[in-house]
Amino acid sequence: MAMNKNTVLAWATIIMIIVGLGLIALGAFRYDEIAGWGFAAVGFGFFCIAWVFNALKGRV
Numbered sequence: 266m267a268m269n270k271n272t273v274l275a276w277a278t279i280i281m282i283i284v285g286l287g288l289i290a291l292g293a294f295r296y297d298e299i300a301g302w303g304f305a306a307v308g309f310g311f312f313c314i315a316w317v318f319n320a321l322k323g324r325v
Contacts, residue, residue, distance in 0.1 A: 271322050278318045285311030 285308040292304030 270325050274318050274322045274325070278315045278322075281311050281315035281318065285309070285315065 288304050288308030288311060292301040292306075292308065295301070296304060
C-alpha cells in the first residue's frame with residue numbers, strides 16, 4: 266500500500282479524532298474537578314487540528 270500525502274493526512278485526521286474523543290471522555294467521566302475542563306478543551310483543540318488536516322487533503 267502506497268502512502269502518499271493524502272493518505273498520511275487521512276490517517277493523521279483519524280488518529281487525532283480518536284485522541285480528541287479520548288481526551289473529551291477523560292474530561293467528562295474521569296476528572297470531575299476543574300481539570301476536566303482542561304482535558305475537554307484540549308480534546309476540542311485536537312478536533313480543530315483534525316479539521317485543518319482534513320481540509321488540506323488534496324491541496325498539498
